[in-house]
Amino acid sequence: MTRTLAIANQKGGVAKTTTTASVGAALAEKDVSVLVVDLDPQGSLTFSLGHDPDQLSKSVHDVLIGAEDIADVLLDTEDDVTLLPATIDLAGAEALLLMRPGREYALKRALAEVAQDYDVIIIDCPPSLGVLTLNGLTAADQVVVPLQCETLAHRGVGQLLRTVTEVQQITNPNLEMVGAVATLFDARTTHSRDVLADVTDRYSIPVLAPPIPRTVRFAEASASGSSVMHGRKNKGATAYRELADNLWESWNGADVRTYELEVS
Template identity: 75%
Template sequence: MTKVLAVANQKGGVAKTTTVASLGAALVALDQRVLVVDLDPQGCLTFSLGHNPDRLDSSIYDVLTAGTHAKEVLLDTSDGVALLPATIDLAGADAVLLMRPGREFALKRALAPLRDQYDVIIIDCPPSLGIMTLNGLTAADSVLVPLQCETLAHRGVGQLLRTVREVQEITNPDLALLGALPTLYDARTTHSRDVLSDVSDRYGLPVLSPPIPRTVRFAEASASGSTVLAGRKNKGAEAYQELAEQLVGYWWGGKELATYATHHSA
């Protein structure tokens, strides 16, 4: 059974795209067949996987709005993940889809013929709660919320959780909320730990472990068009590899996901 994971947070700068790219590469290293889908008009995921969005003739936009078959748009990447790329055209997709019935199901329909080819499909939702994010959540089996370990970083979490609940009620009753993934984490500060405790307490949201540490390697990797897993060992790569192993165990081995032990429950 193919697993479809949406990575969503309407706040930008929370390492959402880094999470999609690095988790995808880590899953490939575990012999999973992985497809990543870029739903962000800025095309950051597309760029970080080595493709220039400005030079692409077609993208997920054509699949969602013009009926182009997803297979015609697929790109290979050096990390071994397949990519459905984004271009700036996606900025107009909401307006095009708005006039169509069943607009929230466009991505689910587009991915249907590809599901047999992949073990895992990861959707990089844009930093908004518009029609593209609704499409991502409607197409997914589960959703992961990357969360920056800083004060105010979780101000939009309640809004996102409301959107998830509405999607569960209306377009995707089987959508499961995996939890929050702490990113840009600095273990040396009690502040980072306090933010995690607050999120866990306030929203009753599982906070997944391991937290993803803040590392300069992420910026270097996206600038070079490869993920953080390429090249020398680093803590960021190790954290994503551990998360990938956990997800494989959870999806196909019936294991529980490890959660961050907050001081509240200690």
């Protein structure tokens, strides 16, 4: 059975794209067949995986509005994951979809055509709670929230959780909130731990193990057109491999491991 995971947070700069690319690449290293979906009009995931959005003639935008079959838009990447790319055209998809009945189901219908070819589908949602994010949440089995370990980073998490609840009530009753992924984590400071404790207490969502440390390797990887899994061994790649293992094991029947459990 294909597992579909949405990576969502309406706040920008919280490592949604890095998490999508890195977890996807880590799973691919385990010989898991992975499709990653770029739902952000900025095309950051597309660029990070080696494709220039400005040079693409077809994208997820064309799939969502019914102008192209999804199979004709998919691209290969150096990380051995398949990519459904995004271009700036996607910014216009919101307005076009708003006029269509069943607009929240456009991505779910498209993915159903190729889902049998993949073990895991990971959706990189845009930094908003508009129609595109609703499409991502409606198409997903589970949602994970990347969260910066910095002051005020959790502003808006409550709104996202309310949106997830509404999606569960209306378009996707089977959607499951897995928890938060702590990003830009600095284990040397009490501040990072305090932010995670506040999120856990305030919103009652678990923080998945392990936290993802702050490292310049993420920026370097994005600029090179491949995930942080390529190149020299680094702590960021190690953490994302552990996170991918955690998710994969939970999909195969184990309990998902949480950060609080490991430090207790």
